[in-house]
Amino acid sequence: MNLDFRQAAAGDSEWLFDTYRRTMKGFVTSAYGWDEDLQKAGFAKSLRQGSCQIVTWEGTRCGFVHWEVEPDLVWLRMLCIVPEMQNKSIGSATIAKVMTLSSYLQKQLYLNVFVCNRAAYDWYRRIGFVEIENDGKVSTLALAPSPSPAHTERHI
Incomplete structure (x- = not known):
């Protein structure tokens, strides 16, 4: 799968919020209740922090990923794939990009996931x-550190 990533721009804000609403409203509602104005304000504030990239596949926007690099960690703020594009390995390729960044910066990767979102929770654990x-x-989940090659036993 050949995905492209580009920095989100001001003109993407409506699409970004719509994608967030379509993918997350049920989980947010289950956990806290959904207040449209509160969600819009919180979403806009969150996007002003860190980096948000639109994920495209064959020219079609299919999701976005938003992360923030902090002094001692990388925080995955959101990973949303539009519902009709889910289960096509887009999320896997997208999280791999953030995992690579975290490894390159030598900072642990953290994220939050709604407990009621069992599919996402189980996927992150896997x-x-x-x-x-x-x-x-x-x-709150953290990417478990990979064993360093010096400490990995090789069986031949």
Whole structure:
């Protein structure tokens, strides 16, 4: 799969929020309730921090990824793939990009996931994230460090 990434621009803001609403409204509603104005304001504020990139496949916007590099970690703020484009490995390729950045910067990668979003929670666990906190609504996960090659046994 050949995905392209480009920095989100001001003209993308309506599409970004619509994508967020389409992918996350059910989970946000389940955990906290949905207030459209509050969600728009919080989303806009969040996007002013860090980096947000639009993911395109064959020229079509299919999702976005938003992360922030902090002094001691990389925080994955959001990874949203439009519903009709899910389950096509777009999310896997997108998270791989953020995991590579985290590794390159030598900073641990963290994210929050709604506990009620079992598909996302289970997927993050399968690709190497471990739970470090859970308040019953949101689970904080950290990418488990890979064993360094010097400490990996080789069996021939």
